[in-house]
Amino acid sequence: MTKRLFTSESVTEGHPDKVCDKISDSILDALLEQDPDSRSACETCTSTGFVLVMGEITSKAKVDYEAIVRKAVKEIGYDSEEKGLDCDKCEVIVRLDQQSADIAMGVDSSLENKTNGKDKYDLIGAGDQGMMFGYACNETPSLMPMPIYLAHKLTSRLTEVRKNNILSYLRPDGKAQVSIEYVDDKVKRAEAIVLSTQHNPDVDMDTLRKDIRKYVIDEVIPKELIDENTKIYINPTGRFVIGGPHGDSGLTGRKIIVDTYGGYCPHGGGAFSGKDATKVDRSACYMARYVCKNIVASGIADRCQLDVAYAIGVAKPVSINVNTFGTSKYTNEQIASIIDKVFDMRPLAIIEQLNLKSPQFANTSNYGHFGREDKGFKWEMCDKAEQIAELAKSL
DSSP: OEEEEEEEEEOTTSSSSHHHHHHHHHHHHHHHHTTTTTTEEEEEEEETTTEEEEEEOOOOOOOOHHHHHHHHHHHHHHHHHHHHHEEETTTEEEEEEEEHEEEOOOOOHHHHHHTOOHHHHHHHHEEEEEEEEEEEEESSSSSHHHHHHHHHHHHHHHHHHHTTTTTTTEEEEEEEEEEEEEETTTHHHHHEEHHHEOOTTSSSHHHHHHHHIIIIIISSOOOGEEEEOOOOETTTSSSSOOOOHHSSEETTTTTTHHHTTTTOOOOOOOOOOOOOOOHHHHHHHHHHHHHHHHHHHHSSSSSEEEEEOBBBBBBSSSSEEOOOOTTSSSOOHHHHHHHHOOOOOOOHHHHHHHTTTSSSSGSSSSOOOSSSSGGGGGGGOOTTHHHEEEEHOOO
16 A cells, blocks of 8 residues: 655635736737637736736737726726735736747748648647647546645635625635645545635634635535544634735746646646647647546546647647556557547647637636636547547457
C-alpha cells in the first residue's frame, strides 16, 4: 500500500489576476461577436485605482474597451474603493496595437498551404511555437483530478454565497486549497482544506469561520472525505479586509495552473485568456483536453495525458505524445494510433470542431477552463468516446 498527498488551489473571480483574465476574455468575446475572425492577444494588468489593457488586436469590430472593462469589474463585485476597486471611478488605460505582420503572415497561410494548398485544414498555421498539454482521469464526474475539482467548487461556492447575500459581509477576493490523500493512486480522504476570503471590517473571525464551514466547506466537500485528522484552516492569518487590486496587483495569465489541472500534469507555459483560437496556447490545450476526456470516457484508460507541440506558421503538430500511466491494457502507441484516426490537431480543424470563433470565453476565465460541463463548452463533450471504444476493439 502506497500513500501520497497532492494539493491544488483555486482563486475566486475577485482575485486580482482573475479580474484581469475576465477583462481580457470579455474583450475577446466582444470582438468575436462582431468579427469571428478577430485576432487578439489582449492582456490586462491592475493595481490600486487603475486598469491597463494592452496587447495586439486585429479586428473589424468596433468596441468600447473602457465600457467593457468597467462592466466586467462591476460584475465581479468591485463597486467601491473600500472593496479594492471602484468600477465607476478607476482609471482605465488602453494601449493596443495590431498583430505583427510577421506573425500574421504565418497564421494566414501555413507552410503546408504555401507548398500544396490542397486541404482546407492546411489553410492556417499555428500562431506560435510551443508545447501544450491535456489531461483527464476518472476520479470525478467531470473527469478532473479531485484536488482541483474540489478547490474550484469551494471558490465557486464562496462567490455564490457572496452574490446571493447568504453571507453578505463577504467581499470578492478569495482563494481555496485542497490536499487529497491517495492510497494506491485512489482518492482516500482530504488531508487539508484551506480557505481565505476577503470580508467587511465589522465581522468577527469566529462568526466568519463558523459561517464558511457551514455554508461553503460542508456544502462542497463530501462528508466521507473529512475525518478527525483533516486539517481545516479558514482565514488562517485572521483579518482579510484589504483585497483585490488594492491589496495586490493583478495580471492576465498568472494563474495558469489554476486554469488547467492544478499541477496534476505538466504545463507548456502559455496562458489562455485574451487570446483568439489561432493561438495554439489556447486552442491546442482545449483540444488536448477534449482528446484525453474522450479517451477516459471510452473506458480504455483510467488516466490520459496528451502533449502536442507546434511550429509557428505550420499547421500539423511537430510531435504528439500520449501517456496513460499504465492504466490501460493498450499501449500508448496503440492509443496514439486511435487518436490519429479520430482527431485532427491542425489549428483550423480544432477551431471548427470546438466552435472556437463563438463568444464564450469570459465564462472560462474563472473556476477553471476544464471540467465546466455546465457551460456547454465543446471541449468538455464525450461525443467521441463510443467511436474510440469501437476502434480499440480492433487492436
